[in-house]
Amino acid sequence: MTYSIANNANDQVVKTFLLVQIDFEETVYWTDCDIPIVTTGGEGDAPAARWEPTGIKVSGITTRQSDSNLASIEIQNADNFMSAIMFSTSSPVGARARVYEAWFDPTKTSAIPDDTKLLLDGLCGGPELSRSGDTATATLRALRGLLGSRVIPRRKVVDLCMFDFKGSVGCQYAGAATECDRTKATCTSLGNQARFGGFPWNNGA
Amino acid sequence: MDLYPQTPVPSEASDFSDEFKTIDGGDWENGAIASRPARLYPKYSASLIYSERDFSEFYALYEFFMSQRGRSGRFAFADFNGHDASPVGIAWPKLLVGVGTGAQTAWDLPMMNSSGYDTGASGGDPGYGIFVDGTRRARGTGATEYAFASGTGANGRDKVTFVTAPTAGQIIEWRATGRRVVQARFVVDKATFQSFTNMITKTGLQVEEVRW
Numbered sequence A: 001m002t003y004s005i006a007n008n009a010n011d012q013v014v015k016t017f018l019l020v021q022i023d024f025e026e027t028v029y030w031t032d033c034d035i036p037i038v039t040t041g042g043e044g045d046a047p048a049a050r051w052e053p054t055g056i057k058v059s060g061i062t063t064r065q066s067d068s069n070l071a072s073i074e075i076q077n078a079d080n081f082m083s084a085i086m087f088s089t090s091s092p093v094g095a096r097a098r099v100y101e102a103w104f105d106p107t108k109t110s111a112i113p114d115d116t117k118l119l120l121d122g123l124c125g126g127p128e129l130s131r132s133g134d135t136a137t138a139t140l141r142a143l144r145g146l147l148g149s150r151v152i153p154r155r156k157v158v159d160l161c162m163f164d165f166k167g168s169v170g171c172q173y174a175g176a177a178t179e180c181d182r183t184k185a186t187c188t189s190l191g192n193q194a195r196f197g198g199f200p201w202n203n204g205a
Numbered sequence B: 001m002d003l004y005p006q007t008p009v010p011s012e013a014s015d016f017s018d019e020f021k022t023i024d025g026g027d028w029e030n031g032a033i034a035s036r037p038a039r040l041y042p043k044y045s046a047s048l049i050y051s052e053r054d055f056s057e058f059y060a061l062y063e064f065f066m067s068q069r070g071r072s073g074r075f076a077f078a079d080f081n082g083h084d085a086s087p088v089g090i091a092w093p094k095l096l097v098g099v100g101t102g103a104q105t106a107w108d109l110p111m112m113n114s115s116g117y118d119t120g121a122s123g124g125d126p127g128y129g130i131f132v133d134g135t136r137r138a139r140g141t142g143a144t145e146y147a148f149a150s151g152t153g154a155n156g157r158d159k160v161t162f163v164t165a166p167t168a169g170q171i172i173e174w175r176a177t178g179r180r181v182v183q184a185r186f187v188v189d190k191a192t193f194q195s196f197t198n199m200i201t202k203t204g205l206q207v208e209e210v211r212w
Helices: A003-008 A081-086 A184-189 B055-067 B193-203
Strands: A015-023 A027-031 A037-039 A049-053 A056-059 A072-076 A096-104 A115-123 A127-132 A135-140 B015-019 B022-027 B033-037 B043-048 B075-078 B095-099 B106-108 B111-115 B129-132 B146-149 B159-162 B171-175 B177-186 B205-209
Touching: A015 A037, A015 A049, A015 A056, A015 B033, A081 A127, A081 A135, B043 B177, B055 B193, B095 B106, B193 B205
Parallel strands: A027 A049
Antiparallel strands: A015 A027, A015 A096, A037 A049, A056 A072, A072 A135, A096 A115, A127 A135, B015 B043, B022 B033, B043 B205, B075 B177, B095 B171, B106 B159, B111 B177, B129 B171, B146 B159, B177 B205
């Protein structure tokens, strides 16, 4: 747990907002905050970007120790932005979507968060346009993780293991070693390779 | 963007409101209530009542409503409180100007007829003026960090130009006396002439802020 989250997790004054990054033909950076949020790439998991406010609702997100799932991302479509994407030649199905939570310390005065935490990294499922009454929205249905076909459950695609060393979920190593450098080689030397939490084929590692 | 008609003037002080949103963690049996803010800045809305006006003045408002196509139109709305006072307007708390980009130096303020932002010596009252990440920028003797221009922004809004652009992510706020200006829309789509007349004379013609 990062310093900011550890120190403010129980603070009702702390402000948190969602950041949504979706790799359509052009990557969009949206937030449910009422002002733009700026990340420099040094505040945790989120990349450097300016996250623009838009009508967006992330629902059905469940986060566990080792994975997260998401039911849908609902996006306002009064400006037909999402219609244009859905009717374009490249469907949003399969577009990579990442949802982060941005944490602001209670004393924060700028729009740069203190921490960002990746909540979910997955692929968009079936899209749906809706004009219900006077509301126009687009919904990106269950990320594929819910269907079990492919999910990147709160793990970065890096060659190093992302599990907490000796954590009860994921690593579960119970041997005598006190340190781990998170590489596949070390995990193997500890006899725990079956629970290795990285992607060793990434970057050829 | 159109400016909401400045005449006729509401016959009573505009009843405005600022609304925040809060995310609750539930109301628990032991009385614990946890919550956190979902909105950093409030959403402004106003209810305008006009009375004892002649038909042509009503009609001007009706025509403006029609030009906006009800709720779909966006217009600049200047709060009428203190419009005929001296100094003009009322004192407002810090209002959001924008979030710095690292390149933009000129910013339209959410206010017209601003005053009181640099009263006093050496740049003025430290409680008023322009703030970047909560720190007041000087506009006084020997330390001019921004220039102020009255009414030169869009729709007659006041404008500031920084010597050095606020960096990306810095929050810019303005606190002064004046007429607060927001991007707004009507809250209804439907208005027969009779109901419209009833609204503006009795129940109030309502507008709400649309920030983005």
